[in-house]
Amino acid sequence: MQLKAIELDFFRNYPHLDAAFSPSVNVICGENAQGKTNLLEAVAYLSSARSHRARYDRELIQFGVDNAFLKGEIFSRSRDFTLEMRLHRGSRRQMFSNGVGLKSAGELSGILNTVLFCPEDLNLIREGAAARRRFLDDIICQMRPKYAAALGEYKRLYEHKTRILRDWEENPSLLETLDDFNLRMAQTGSILIHYRAHFIRRLCQEAPAIHKSFSGGREELGLAYETVKTVTDPQASPRQLLPQLLEHQESHRQAELDARQCLSGPHKDELAVLVNGAPAKQFASQGQTRTAVLSLKLACREILYQDSGEYPVLLLDDVLSELDPRRQEFVLHRIDQGQVFITCCEDDRLSGLPDGAAFRLREGRLVSL
Ligand code: ATP
Numbered sequence: 001m002q003l004k005a006i007e008l009d010f011f012r013n014y015p016h017l018d019a020a021f022s023p024s025v026n027v028i029c030g031e032n033a034q035g036k037t038n039l040l041e042a043v044a045y046l047s048s049a050r051s052h053r054a055r056y057d058r059e060l061i062q063f064g065v066d067n068a069f070l071k072g073e074i075f076s077r078s079r080d081f082t083l084e085m086r087l088h089r090g091s092r093r094q095m096f097s098n099g100v101g102l103k104s105a106g107e108l109s110g111i112l113n114t115v116l117f118c119p120e121d122l123n124l125i126r127e128g129a130a131a132r133r134r135f136l137d138d139i140i141c142q143m144r145p146k147y148a149a150a151l152g153e154y155k156r157l158y159e160h161k162t163r164i165l166r167d168w169e170e171n172p173s174l175l176e177t178l179d180d181f182n183l184r185m186a187q188t189g190s191i192l193i194h195y196r197a198h199f200i201r202r203l204c205q206e207a208p209a210i211h212k213s214f215s216g217g218r219e220e221l222g223l224a225y226e227t228v229k230t231v232t233d234p235q236a237s238p239r240q241l242l243p244q245l246l247e248h249q250e251s252h253r254q255a256e257l258d259a260r261q262c263l264s265g266p267h268k269d270e271l272a273v274l275v276n277g278a279p280a281k282q283f284a285s286q287g288q289t290r291t292a293v294l295s296l297k298l299a300c301r302e303i304l305y306q307d308s309g310e311y312p313v314l315l316l317d318d319v320l321s322e323l324d325p326r327r328q329e330f331v332l333h334r335i336d337q338g339q340v341f342i343t344c345c346e347d348d349r350l351s352g353l354p355d356g357a358a359f360r361l362r363e364g365r366l367v368s369l
């Protein structure tokens, strides 16, 4: 997959941008606040109609203006696609693929897949288990619509069961529906565990090797799936997992009523990340944290490639800071397949520019170097 060219009008700080990109590595240098992240955000928005940092589309429209326009020329699945999006302050956005209106963001799937690394992703290691569950959920949802459906259903059931457990003392009749919710949560939960286990198995095949090469052979990345205690083999079929989840629920029934909270289920799952055998959350250095997150992202890119036959476009925002020259060299020169966008600050000392294209960005204007 490749973004050949982009056009932006009144998107964030770009009054107008018209740019063509290399099919390999594109390095975008600029001082702070020139529009580097905004550009990657525009690419990601063309991919999924979602932004990693804006809650509302109107934030993407330039201050003082009512409409923004994005256009991407994409080569994907051996075909050319022109994606166009119009954002309006106060009315719904419009999206077109080769001139045909799209009804939902779902219809963008498979046209321009992207994998994004942004500085906030370091929280994937530093924060609690919820951040790692979000990482797993996002990527598996992208690949498996059945997982996305099960996750949506599980969240609805979880919220409902949480209300039952919160209010049952004031309203005991609520308990009549508890068994039904428990059963449905165990059913959908077993689907989540099954898919997560299979995805993590593939992650374990890819990410540690990338991390090892990234760190010049110095570090071992370890990954482990931790789920509901009674589950003996998380990769087993949902049908085999179901009785194990029910058993765990049953043994926690009284504790859940006492705590008035959902205690049992895959909403507590963890993806344990270790660097050289020590939990990364507590012990990894800044560079090691960055290396681990980036290795996980590169592994996702590899898995998406194996799954679909095409590399998603890799968007690396501000990835080079805190990396020593050897690790910078890995980012710039050894991600050798697929299209990559890398932003960096002017004063990041680059170990030579990679093959591909380099740009300087100043006040929303992009100039080839
Ligand atoms: P850094 O190196 O600090 O990360 P950057 O080049 O990534 O900088 P961006 O995050 O892309 O910078 O932001 C560039 C500028 O765009 C900022 O000054 C920001 O205030 C501005 N900006 C953001 N949203 C809008 C908007 N809707 N309209 C106009 N300008 C905006």
Ligand code: MG
Binding pocket: 036, 037, 038, 317, 318
């Ligand atoms: Mg930025």
